[in-house]
Amino acid sequence: MPDLFSPKQLAEYLQLSQRTVYRLLERGDLPAVKVGGQWRFRKSAVDEWLDVGMQRLDHDTLHALETDDESRAAIPTLSDLLTPENARIAVPAGSRDDVVRAFVDKVHLPEGVPADLVAERVLERERLCTTAMSGGVALLHTTRSLPRVLKASDLVAMGRVASPVEFGALDGSRTDLLVLMLARSERVQLGLLAKLTRLCQEPGFLAALRGAASAEAVVTLVRETASRVFESAL
Numbered sequence: 001m002p003d004l005f006s007p008k009q010l011a012e013y014l015q016l017s018q019r020t021v022y023r024l025l026e027r028g029d030l031p032a033v034k035v036g037g038q039w040r041f042r043k044s045a046v047d048e049w050l051d052v053g054m055q056r057l058d059h060d061t062l063h064a065l066e067t068d069d070e071s072r073a074a075i076p077t078l079s080d081l082l083t084p085e086n087a088r089i090a091v092p093a094g095s096r097d098d099v100v101r102a103f104v105d106k107v108h109l110p111e112g113v114p115a116d117l118v119a120e121r122v123l124e125r126e127r128l129c130t131t132a133m134s135g136g137v138a139l140l141h142t143t144r145s146l147p148r149v150l151k152a153s154d155l156v157a158m159g160r161v162a163s164p165v166e167f168g169a170l171d172g173s174r175t176d177l178l179v180l181m182l183a184r185s186e187r188v189q190l191g192l193l194a195k196l197t198r199l200c201q202e203p204g205f206l207a208a209l210r211g212a213a214s215a216e217a218v219v220t221l222v223r224e225t226a227s228r229v230f231e232s233a234l
Contacts, residue, residue: 005041013046015187047144050190075191078199079223081156083108087222088215089159091178096167097123100140103159103178110153118142118149118182130168135206137177138167139196141189148184154192155182158218160210177209195230202229 007025011018024030031045091103104119121142125131132138142149157180164174179196183189199205205225212218 003043004035005043005046007039007041010041010046013043013186014190015185016190050144075188075195076154078156078192078195078226079219081154081192082158082219082222084215084219086155086157087218088212089157089178091159091161093162093165096126096165099161099165099178100126103140103157103161104180106159107155107157107180110155111150113149121146121149122180126168130170132167132169132173132175133197133200134169134171134173135177135200136164136169136173136175137179137200137206138169138175139193139200140178140180141193142182144186144189148182150182150184152184153182154184154188156180156192156196158209158222177206195226199226199229 005013007018007021010030011021014021021030025032025039029049030041031049032039032041034040085108089103089106091099091106093099094102100122101116101119104122105115107115107118109115109118122140124146125141125143128143130138131140159178159180161176161178164176167175169175179200181189181192181196183192199222202225205221208221208225209218212221
């Protein structure tokens with residue numbers, strides 16, 4: 001695999017349309033350099049952007065990823081992936097690492113994947129850069145530098161910490177909502193992370209998530225909010 005991608009090669013790597021790559025480039029979101037008057041993208045910089053920069057994107061950029069013509073059909077809906085058993089997991093308070101381990105240990109994982117392996121991969125990602133956002137939510141996922149823990153499945157799980165904990169959010173806020181995203185491919189990871197980031201930015205969503213009285217209420221909230229946010233944008 002080349003270290004420098006052309007726009008076409010980057011589109012193939014991210015499994016997006018070239019149109020979306022140029023839209024991201026025009027907004028200044030993608031790390032790029034000009035070589036001989038042509039745009040080129042260094043793989044290491046793109047990987048860092050995927051791991052660190054995705055959660056800082058604005059609504060317009062997230063919309064470009066959500067509605068990409070070539071990737072949309074391959075991205076499962078959030079309501080398809082969030083089952084009641086993984087929708088309202090109670091997590092005891094503690095340190096960041098303890099909270100992550102306790103949360104993952106309660107998640108119903110497919111494919112017989114050990115919870116301790118998933119937790120360690122998630123914590124490796126947190127040590128790279130926090131996934132905590134403003135609003136008290138962390139979008140947990142694994143680092144891209146190691147093989148994916150799921151091979152044939154995708155998963156979303158949500159949990160609530162008994163009391164907010166220090167998670168390293170850039171705005172200094174504490175975290176009490178945890179969302180775990182495990183994807184089987186680059187395309188699914190990029191699409192799900194864009195969708196989850198956008199969903200958590202929707203006014204009132206996180207407050208409603210905290211106030212949900214049951215796992216079924218969480219699933220309904222996610223389904224209805226995602227339908228309103230994403231389908232109205234098509």
